[in-house]
Amino acid sequence: MKIALFDSADGAARLGVVDDAAGTLVDVTAALPWPHDPDPVTAGWWRGLCRDFHTLGPALADAAAAGTPVPLSGTAVRAPVLGPSKIVAAASNYADHVAEMHDVQERTLGRVESWMMNFDIFLKAPSSVVGPGASIVLPPDVVAAGHEVHHESELVVVIGRGGRDIPAESALDAVLGFTAGLDITVRSAADRSRRKSYDTFTPLGPWIATADEIGDGSDLDIELVCGGETRQSVNTRDLVVPVAQIVAYASSIMTLNPGDLLFTGAPPGVGPISSGEKLEMSISRIGAMDVTVT
Numbered sequence: 001m002k003i004a005l006f007d008s009a010d011g012a013a014r015l016g017v018v019d020d021a022a023g024t025l026v027d028v029t030a031a032l033p034w035p036h037d038p039d040p041v042t043a044g045w046w047r048g049l050c051r052d053f054h055t056l057g058p059a060l061a062d063a064a065a066a067g068t069p070v071p072l073s074g075t076a077v078r079a080p081v082l083g084p085s086k087i088v089a090a091a092s093n094y095a096d097h098v099a100e101m102h103d104v105q106e107r108t109l110g111r112v113e114s115w116m117m118n119f120d121i122f123l124k125a126p127s128s129v130v131g132p133g134a135s136i137v138l139p140p141d142v143v144a145a146g147h148e149v150h151h152e153s154e155l156v157v158v159i160g161r162g163g164r165d166i167p168a169e170s171a172l173d174a175v176l177g178f179t180a181g182l183d184i185t186v187r188s189a190a191d192r193s194r195r196k197s198y199d200t201f202t203p204l205g206p207w208i209a210t211a212d213e214i215g216d217g218s219d220l221d222i223e224l225v226c227g228g229e230t231r232q233s234v235n236t237r238d239l240v241v242p243v244a245q246i247v248a249y250a251s252s253i254m255t256l257n258p259g260d261l262l263f264t265g266a267p268p269g270v271g272p273i274s275s276g277e278k279l280e281m282s283i284s285r286i287g288a289m290d291v292t293v294t
Helices: 045-067 097-109 141-145 168-173 245-254
Strands: 002-006 015-017 026-028 088-091 120-124 148-151 153-159 174-183 185-187 200-208 221-228 229-235 261-263 280-283 285-292
Touching: 002 026, 015 045, 097 185, 120 245, 153 221, 153 245, 168 174, 168 245, 174 280, 174 285, 200 285, 245 261
Parallel strands: 088 261
Antiparallel strands: 002 015, 002 200, 015 026, 088 120, 148 185, 153 174, 153 261, 174 200, 221 229, 221 280, 280 285
């Protein structure tokens, strides 16, 4: 199942089930078993859905089958998450990206930070999330300082039930599904989390493909195109640490709450973005989204 968040006429967040082959969406908000709170700040209904999707899925499927489809082209689809308690991101999780970062760091820092070449996790600010069609805003201080700002297109895990100390063999039981994300990054000597947490630096979308449809996320094609040029193209089979083990590792450090996000790592091909550019990102079996740079 593909589930999306979209804006109603009054701007409130609603829940939809997507038929991307038909290019349609059905509003299934009324199938939720609790009163719908439209406030994206509180977002309790969304976290409840992430936690309980394993039991709510059939009712949502029935509502989608019985509902009236509307064209996606006329629907204001937003980022497919609300109020995550945290964004966890994996670093150095494609071998070819680790190799290219030696040259990137020599150019942007004048040295190679060897500790950054090892797999680990860090945090991004949830306030950096934007949705499909949004603009990535280059911070004036970063531009004035002459720092490069890079695109990093990634498979993103959306946590379902979550938990602490989750075994790798049952990690997918804790996952709601997958979406596409861009981890926009300033190349400077500042702390990694700071460099990746500016407002608009986490575009997500266009919707979530649930784990029962996608599986373990181990055979998905990621592509990023800018101005007709393919800048990133990789399959998630090349992840050094696969999804289940990332979930297990992250949960050994911190409790993963329903609705949290887990970026799985940047593929090779990262590079600078400039004002006026349009980034087109897609992941097979999930979907595609466009964002612009301003």
